[in-house]
Amino acid sequence: MQMLPADAPAPEAFTDYFHVYEVDVDDDEEVRYYGEPLASQETVVQRLAPAFRERGYRVRVERRLGEHVLVAERRSPGVDGVPWTNVALFVATVVTTLLAGAGWYGIPITEQPWRAVEAWPFTVSVLGVLAIHELGHYVMSRYHDVEASLPYFIPVPTLLGTLGAVIRMNDHIPSRRALFDIGVAGPLAGLVATVVVTAVGVSLPPIEAGAMVGGAGATTAATQVQLGYPPLIQLVAWGVGQPLTYAEPGVMVNPVVVGGWVGAFVTFLNLLPVGQLDGAHVTRALVGDALSTVQKLVPAALFGLAGYLYVFEGGQAVGIWILWGFIALAFGRVGGVTPLDTSPVGRGRWLLGILTLVLGVLSFTPVPIVVGV
Known part of the structure; x- marks a missing residue:
């Protein structure tokens, strides 16, 4: 399991809604928690999104190659560069x-x-x-x-x-x-x-x-x-x-x-x-x-x-x-x-x-x- 960014929530913080067995970090911009949702995907997102939001992430649940993934992406409310x-x-x-x-x-x-x-x-x-x-x-x-x-x-x-x-x-x-x-x-x-x-x-x-x-x-x-x-x-x-x-x-x-x-x-x-x-x-x-x-x-x-x-x-x-x-x-x-x-x-x-x-x-x-x- 890769080391999480310092501001990313640890898997232990949301075991009631998503059981994590692997974590993957992509250039410190996206954190992927592989595991099993313990409720509907909508419920998981609604329950976990506030905690992730406080730490600067938005979250969603996807299915990739047969696995459920809780994907946390860094939020960027401002405009970066010339649009x-x-x-x-x-x-x-x-x-x-x-x-x-x-x-x-x-x-x-x-x-x-x-x-x-x-x-x-x-x-x-x-x-x-x-x-x-x-x-x-x-x-x-x-x-x-x-x-x-x-x-x-x-x-x-x-x-x-x-x-x-x-x-x-x-x-x-x-x-x-x-x-x-x-x-x-x-x-x-x-x-x-x-x-x-x-x-x-x-x-x-x-x-x-x-x-x-x-x-x-x-x-x-x-x-x-x-x-x-x-x-x-x-x-x-x-x-x-x-x-x-x-x-x-x-x-x-x-x-x-x-x-x-x-x-x-x-x-x-x-x-x-x-x-x-x-x-x-x-x-x-x-x-x-x-x-x-x-x-x-x-x-x-x-x-x-x-x-x-x-x-x-x-x-x-x-x-x-x-x-x-x-x-x-x-x-x-x-x-x-x-x-x-x-x-x-x-x-x-x-x-x-x-x-x-x-x-x-x-x-x-x-x-x-x-x-x-």
């Missing part, structure tokens, strides 16, 4: 959102591709709300000493130029309070950004949907797409005394408002209480294992919404909610996060959670987008 993957994806997403923004502004990039940079306000608005949402999660992860990556942006050549951004958490969540704080921080930060971006966007000059910047005769994305604005966006526009639609034919709201629309739409979807979404984290932190009952209702509600739109709204946006119904089904099967300490959260977090869910409802509209109008 080149994150940087490359961000740069790529800047490019795809500039190209998408050019479509919204009607910039003729086919003839003059360098003019895509003129769509920078669109890129700043869309990436800004996404980045602030994910950085909300990241900041609270660091606050609770949970290992999390910087945001990974997803570049896709669509009308928006991106499918959003995510952070990766490869760590145990120490408590329901930490789970709540990390889960709620993203939507709340994103909503603040959504309100600011929307207020700025509606205050900027509108565009002519049939004309292009610096020329004439081009068709903008705004002529092919109709956005459905949720109550939150409508309230912000009303609050600053600016319209979201114009009586003049062909006049459209400034594309910066699209960033606010993205923020609201992403917030609503993320607050669905299923799987690994923010809404599931918040709901589990508040009601514990009752989440399993709640998330069974979500796919039914989404499919029901699709059915309503098909029957009463001419099928508008049906595909969106059918897709998300299946996504909710899949996420529900994957399962969510189980915090190590299951002590209930306090009254203050309950009130904040209810407020967040209400804001999520205000970010919902049954027909968020119609293409080909």
Whole structure:
């Protein structure tokens, strides 16, 4: 049996849950305890993770070559070195959102591709709300000493130029309070950004949907797409005394408002209480294992919404909610996060959670987008 690192728990400390007959150390970064679990793998991890976490390790149980292995890896909550993957994806997403923004502004990039940079306000608005949402999660992860990556942006050549951004958490969540704080921080930060971006966007000059910047005769994305604005966006526009639609034919709201629309739409979807979404984290932190009952209702509600739109709204946006119904089904099967300490959260977090869910409802509209109008 190899000598353990000084800070690694000795096998004798957890004989009630895992019987160890061999230990292997890999460059002092990973300690592998070979043996037999004396309870289910989930129970072993839940019971042993707090002790390992105190010593700077995260732990999991695997089966390698027919043997059970309790694997302890050193935790590294900070960012080591330059996150080149994150940087490359961000740069790529800047490019795809500039190209998408050019479509919204009607910039003729086919003839003059360098003019895509003129769509920078669109890129700043869309990436800004996404980045602030994910950085909300990241900041609270660091606050609770949970290992999390910087945001990974997803570049896709669509009308928006991106499918959003995510952070990766490869760590145990120490408590329901930490789970709540990390889960709620993203939507709340994103909503603040959504309100600011929307207020700025509606205050900027509108565009002519049939004309292009610096020329004439081009068709903008705004002529092919109709956005459905949720109550939150409508309230912000009303609050600053600016319209979201114009009586003049062909006049459209400034594309910066699209960033606010993205923020609201992403917030609503993320607050669905299923799987690994923010809404599931918040709901589990508040009601514990009752989440399993709640998330069974979500796919039914989404499919029901699709059915309503098909029957009463001419099928508008049906595909969106059918897709998300299946996504909710899949996420529900994957399962969510189980915090190590299951002590209930306090009254203050309950009130904040209810407020967040209400804001999520205000970010919902049954027909968020119609293409080909």
